[in-house]
Amino acid sequence: MRGGVPRHRLWLIAQTESVTIKPIFAQGPSQTARVVAAVILSLILLVLDHRFHHLQQLRSTLAFLTYPLHYLADLPLSASHWLGETTSSRDVLLRQNRELRDQNLRLRVELQKYESLQAENMRLRDLVDSSFKVGDRVLVAELSSVDLDPYKQQVLINKGSASGTFEGQPVLDAHAVMGQVTSVTPFSSTVLLITDTSHALPVQVLRNGLRTIAVGTGRIDQLKLPYLPTNSDIVEGDLLVTSGLGGKFPPGYPVASVTRIDRSPDAPFSTVTAQPRAHLDRSREVLLVWTVPNQLPVTPRAPAAPAKPDTKATDDDAREPGT
Amino acid sequence: MSGGGQGRLVIVVTLCVAMLLTILPMPEWARAFRPQWVTLVLLYWVIALPHLVGVGSAFVVGIVLDALTGTLLGQHALGLSVVAFIAIQLHQRIRVFPFWQQSLGILVLLVIEQLLGLWVNGATRGETPELIYWAIPPIGALLWPWIFVTLRKIRRHFKVG
Numbered sequence: 018m019r020g021g022v023p024r025h026r027l028w029l030i031a032q033t034e035s036v037t038i039k040p041i042f043a044q045g046p047s048q049t050a051r052v053v054a055a056v057i058l059s060l061i062l063l064v065l066d067h068r069f070h071h072l073q074q075l076r077s078t079l080a081f082l083t084y085p086l087h088y089l090a091d092l093p094l095s096a097s098h099w100l101g102e103t104t105s106s107r108d109v110l111l112r113q114n115r116e117l118r119d120q121n122l123r124l125r126v127e128l129q130k131y132e133s134l135q136a137e138n139m140r141l142r143d144l145v146d147s148s149f150k151v152g153d154r155v156l157v158a159e160l161s162s163v164d165l166d167p168y169k170q171q172v173l174i175n176k177g178s179a180s181g182t183f184e185g186q187p188v189l190d191a192h193a194v195m196g197q198v199t200s201v202t203p204f205s206s207t208v209l210l211i212t213d214t215s216h217a218l219p220v221q222v223l224r225n226g227l228r229t230i231a232v233g234t235g236r237i238d239q240l241k242l243p244y245l246p247t248n249s250d251i252v253e254g255d256l257l258v259t260s261g262l263g264g265k266f267p268p269g270y271p272v273a274s275v276t277r278i279d280r281s282p283d284a285p286f287s288t289v290t291a292q293p294r295a296h297l298d299r300s301r302e303v304l305l306v307w308t309v310p311n312q313l314p315v316t317p318r319a320p321a322a323p324a325k326p327d328t329k330a331t332d333d334d335a336r337e338p339g340t
Numbered sequence: 341m342s343g344g345g346q347g348r349l350v351i352v353v354t355l356c357v358a359m360l361l362t363i364l365p366m367p368e369w370a371r372a373f374r375p376q377w378v379t380l381v382l383l384y385w386v387i388a389l390p391h392l393v394g395v396g397s398a399f400v401v402g403i404v405l406d407a408l409t410g411t412l413l414g415q416h417a418l419g420l421s422v423v424a425f426i427a428i429q430l431h432q433r434i435r436v437f438p439f440w441q442q443s444l445g446i447l448v449l450l451v452i453e454q455l456l457g458l459w460v461n462g463a464t465r466g467e468t469p470e471l472i473y474w475a476i477p478p479i480g481a482l483l484w485p486w487i488f489v490t491l492r493k494i495r496r497h498f499k500v501g
Contacts, residue, residue: 048428051395055421059399062414067464072413079407086356086408090363162365166409167372168461168469173410200410207410214465235467 073184073200081202087163087173094162154307155189156180160300161205170213170237171196174303177204182305185265189304193271193294194218194259198305210297211272212237220272221260225250228260231272231291237298240273242289247280249287257291267308347500351393354381354491355401359408372472375480378405379453382420383446384491386427387434389501398424415460419453426452439485446484450477 065071158176165171176182178201186198188208196210211218212233220242221228227250231240245251255275261268273291280287358377366374382401385393402417409416426449427434434445454477462468495501 048395048425052421052425055395055399055425056418059402059414059418059421062403062417063412063460063464066413076407076413079404079413083359083404083408086359087363090360090365094365163363164365164371164374165363166411167374168467169410171410214467 076200077202080200080205080207084202084204087161087205090163091161156305156307158182158188158303158305160303165207168235170210170216170233170235170297171199172208172210174206174208174305175204176305177202177206179203180305181307182206187266187270187306187308189270189306190295190300190302191304192296192300193273194266195295195297195300195303197265208303210237211293211295212240212297218266218272219260219262220257222251222275223256223258223271227251228262231257234290238292240291240293242275242291243286245287245289246285247282247287251275251278251287251289253278256294267306346498347392350494350498350500351385351389354385354494358382359405362405363408372470373475373479375476375483376450376453378416379420379423379450380446380480380484380487381491382424383427383449384488386424387431388492388495390428390431392501393424394428395421395424412460412464415457418460419456422456423449423453439488442488443481443484447477447481450480453477 062072066076156176158174158180161173161175163173165173174188182198182201184198184201188195188197194211196208196213196216198206199209200207209216210233211231212235214233214235216233218231219228220231227245229242229245229249231242234241242251242257253275257272257275259266259268259270259272271294273293275289275291277290278287279289355378358381361377362374378401382393382398386398398420399417402415402420403413405411405416405420406413430445434442437445451474454473458469458473
C-alpha cells in the first residue's frame, strides 16, 4: 500500500515481472562455458576415482543419500519374500525344520572332526614355534535385489558401517569366496564380486600349494589364471583356495575349481580358466568375515640357516670327483 | 506459478522415479534392455524448461546416478551434461517437431550418451559390451512419445515452469 499503489496493482506488477523473467532464448554464452566445466569436472572425477580411489568419502555420502531409493527398489521383492515366509503352511515349515535338523546333525559331526584337526594343527604349530592363529568372526548379511550397473559385477548387501562393515572386507557365501566390500554406508554396502574385470585375488592350488592370481573375466561363471607358465603343475578339477598373501582375504577359503587348461607350446603362459565355487548369481545370504589379525606363519630358522651351506658344499664335493 | 518450490519438487520427484526404474530388480533377460530412464526424463525437462533444468542439474543428476548404480563417479555425469547441453541448443526446434521426428532427435542424443559411456568403460576397464548395448537407445526413442505426453500432463497439472 506504500507509495499509493494499491495492493492488486502490486500483485499485477509482480505477476508481469515473473513472466518477463522467463527467457525465450535460454542459451547464452554461459551454457558453453558450463558444459566445458561439467565435462572437465567429470573427467577429473573419473581419473580421481579410477586411478587414485580418492573419492570413497564422497561416494559413501552420496550412497547414503540414495539409500532410500535402494530401499524402495528392494521393497517389493523383500516384502513378497517376507509374505511368503509368514504365510507358508505348517507342513512346509515342519519339513524344513526336519531337513535343517538333519543337516545340523551332519554338520556337527563334520565340525567335531574339524575341531580335532584344528587342535592337532595348533599343537603342531606350537611345536614349530609358529604364531599362526585360526579364528574368524562372521556376520550374516542379506543381498538386496537392486540391479546395479549391468556392466559391472557387483551387488548390494543390507549391512553397513552400523554393523562394523569396512572397505576391503572379504565376503563369502556358504560355498566359497564371493568378493570384497568396496563402499560402505551406514546401512548398506557394495560388494565387488571376484568375477569383475577389475578384481584380482591371490590364490593357491590346494593340491600342491602353487601360488598364482585369479583375475575376473566379467562373466559371472568364469575366472582366469593368466600368470601360470606352460609347465606349471595344474590339472583340471584342481581346487583353488585363498593364499592370504594379498592381506585382504584370510587364507584357506575355497575360491574356484579349474575347468580348462590350454597349453600351447609356443606361448610362455598357459590359459587357465576356473569356475567360482560360490553361487555368485544365486546366493541370497552372504557372510561378512572379520579376520583376527595374525602374521603369516613363521618357519623355524635357528638350525636351518647354518646347515644349508654345509650340505651344498658336500654336494659339490661329492659331484666334483665325478666330473 | 513460476517454477517455485513446488515446481522443483515435481521435477525432483520425476527424476527419482526414473532412478527407481533404473535400479528396480528385473529378470535376467530383461536387464540388458533397460532403457535410459533418467536420460529420457531429464531430456524432457531440459527441452520443456531450459531456464530451470540445464547442464548444471544434469551434472548433479549424473553424479547421483553414478553413486546409485555403482559406476565410476563422473561416468553418467559426463554423458548427461553433454546431452543436456545439446538438448538446450536444440530445444526450440525439438519442441515443434512432430512426435516421430522428436523420437529421432532423442535417439541421436541417447546414442551420444551410450557412446560416451562406452568410451569411459573402454578407457577404464578395457572391455567392449555386447551388441545388445546398442538396442537400448532405440527402445528409449520408442518410449519417448509416451514419456513426453505423461510428463507434459504432469507439468501442466502442477503448473511447473
